[in-house]
């Protein structure tokens with residue numbers, strides 16, 4: 362069997378993280394400038410059915426039977442086997458490499474699951490559909506995040522901008538005029554599960570106030586959608602900054618995230634917000650085309666450990 366290579370992009374949540382868990386809408390786009398790549402290489406000399414896993418970025422080198430069954434990688438491979446209705450994979454080495462910063466809000470876990478499901482299914486000659494791959498990635502997200510909305514696996518599997526409400530049909534959105542985003546990493550890692558769980562406790566303590574904030578974010582998301590589809594993208598900036606202020610009220614920002622948001626705005630960004638689970642990880646800033654380098658420089662000066670600029674279009678970004 363020939364070697365198979367599959368990949369999946371990262372993601373950026375432009376508007377609506379966290380409130381999307383509470384059935385409000387959110388908008389996410391694929392982040393094509395970063396990706397997870399999985400190669401599947403036949404191992405004819407290995408015992409039948411042995412699946413070797415190599416993930417050098419996280420120092421993992423093991424076999425499937427050594428992994429706990431609820432490890433996200435094991436969940437994905439068993440789900441592929443179940444979906445395809447086969448007994449096991451032929452002996453294979455699955456090598457996972459990634460340029461997506463981990464626990465940084467950019468979808469590295471969803472992208473790993475999607476790329477792995479694609480590589481394993483293509484290796485046996487039955488590549489799964491985007492929907493099947495998305496469902497499999499959702500199962501591993503459930504293991505990692507407890508109560509994921511499903512937006513991460515959806516945007517990563519379909520690699521298109523989405524307007525997403527949990528348990529509703531996915532709506533793909535057209536980007537009328539491409540716009541430029543700079544992402545910047547605080548270098549602080551925070552797990553989405555912790556952020557989602559902590560917010561749930563605050564929501565349980567004061568549902569009325571939190572529901573009000575979720576509703577205000579939902580209004581921003583709907584306005585943003587119509588702006589994205591009609592092309593006045595500079596108007597997205599103030600909406601991003603307003604969304605960030607509401608995320609602060611929800612308690613999912615941090616001093617480091619706020620510092621980068623302020624630095625982006627001072628350096629000329631049209632708007633900025635945290636993106637993803639928060640608590641650490643990345644901010645995203647909408648910037649005038651041509652100013653990405655100077656704004657990225659200001660973000661590094663303000664403490665960012667990594668920046669990447671990208672142009673968002675109907676395909677995602679470039």
Ligand code: MEV
Pocket residue numbers: 374377378379380381382466506508509510511512513553557637638
């Ligand atoms: C994480 O990328 C987005 C959150 O809204 C969680 C979720 O939607 O599952 C924080």
